[in-house]
Amino acid sequence: MYEFFRKSINNEDGQVAVIIAAAFTVLLGFTALAVDAGVMYVEHTRLVRAADAAALAGAQELPGNPGRAAELAEEYAEMNGVDPEQVIVDISGNNRQIQVSIDKTIELVFARVFGYDASDVSASVTAQVSPVKSLNGAVPFSIKNQTFYYGEPYVLKEGASGSDSDGSRWCGWFGALDFTGGGGGANEYEDMIIEGFSEKISIGDIIDIEPGNMAGPTADGVQERIESCNHIPSCTWDNHAPECPRVIYVPIVEEYDGSGGNRRVEVVGFAAFFLEGLENHQGNNGDVVGRFVFETVSAETDDSLVGFGLTSVKLLE
Ligand SMILES: [Zn+2]
Incomplete structure (x- = not known):
């Protein structure tokens, strides 16, 4: 070779x-x-x-x-x-x-x-x-289906002397929800204000109302949730950190059936509010007020929905 x-x-x-x-x-x-x-x-x-x-x-x-x-x-x-x-x-x-x-x-x-x-x-x-169809972490408050305006305050749960500024809630109901049914109790309700409901709520779900005022647990839960924002400077509705605990996810509901304390509501959407606190309060009793904000979360979506400003973002290939 x-x-x-x-x-x-x-x-x-x-x-x-x-x-x-x-x-x-x-x-x-x-x-x-x-x-x-x-x-x-x-x-x-x-x-x-x-x-x-x-x-x-x-x-x-x-x-x-x-x-x-x-x-x-x-x-x-x-x-x-x-x-x-x-x-x-x-x-x-x-x-x-x-x-x-x-x-x-x-x-x-x-x-x-x-x-x-x-x-x-x-x-x-x-x-x-895309508009959110289902999500974890909702708080046990509610608001009736209506047009929401960015930055405006809304009552998400009334006190006994409530101002009823949420678009006239149904008579005799303070606006609290009982996600788990059967009258979940004050501790469970307060925990859900602080942590959000750990399970998934979806549009179309039928949910029991919480018939009581729950004034004490509401006040304690709201206070603790607001205090759990440790961001510096303090968050405000128009300038808050991503995933600030003061941003809460609230079911938008329509009346479904029942009467008195046995009423049920249907979830028709979700909106995000920046939790401002209790207003018009006397002692523990007051309106839970939040300002409507646009938020993105990681959640199941449905592009056929109109949506209420709570959305999930994905990159298209
Ligand atoms: Zn914050």
Whole structure:
């Protein structure tokens, strides 16, 4: 074998040199392209990551605040190292989708040899905001189905001297719910105010009302829940930390059947409120007041629902 090569080289020196030179050029060409392709790949990955972050950040403000959603998306893209001029944010007409597209021209190093100076690298990501169908962690308060206005205060459970500012609750009911049925008791009720109901509540569920006022457990539960916000500075309805305990999830209900203390209600949706505390109170007795806010949670969704501003966000492939 060795002999064969030696002979070949000796005999066909010139030809072999040409072949090696040609092969080397081709190899160099491929290597150069691979380097440029690698640079483009890394840049594409970076842009996709920035677009993901921007779309998710913007989606937190949908559907309620599309202007702010677009601003946030641009801010997050910039924080991820993208020039704002390369970012296009598009929000769908129903304010349920936000698309972040990033287009960047990168200069090529080796491909210039073949006449390619630059190449476009782009990424486009869409985040979908969907109304919540089921969720864990609801509090045992309720509010009647109505149009909610961002930042407005609503009574989520009345006291005995209630102001009835929730759109006239049904006579003789304070607005508390008994998620587990059978008159769950004061401790269970108070725990559910503090922690939220550990099980899942879904639209269409029929739930017993809690017929009593539960003034003491309501006051204690509300106070403890508010105090469990340790954020600095203290959270407010229009500036609160993500997952602040003062943000509560309240079932929106319609009357279903029964009478007096045996009434039942149907869950028709969920809304988030920032828990402000007890108002009009005398002693333990008072109205539980929360301000309506838009929130995103991790929960089961249904895009056919109209929704009440409590949504879940996912990235579309
Ligand atoms: Zn907080």
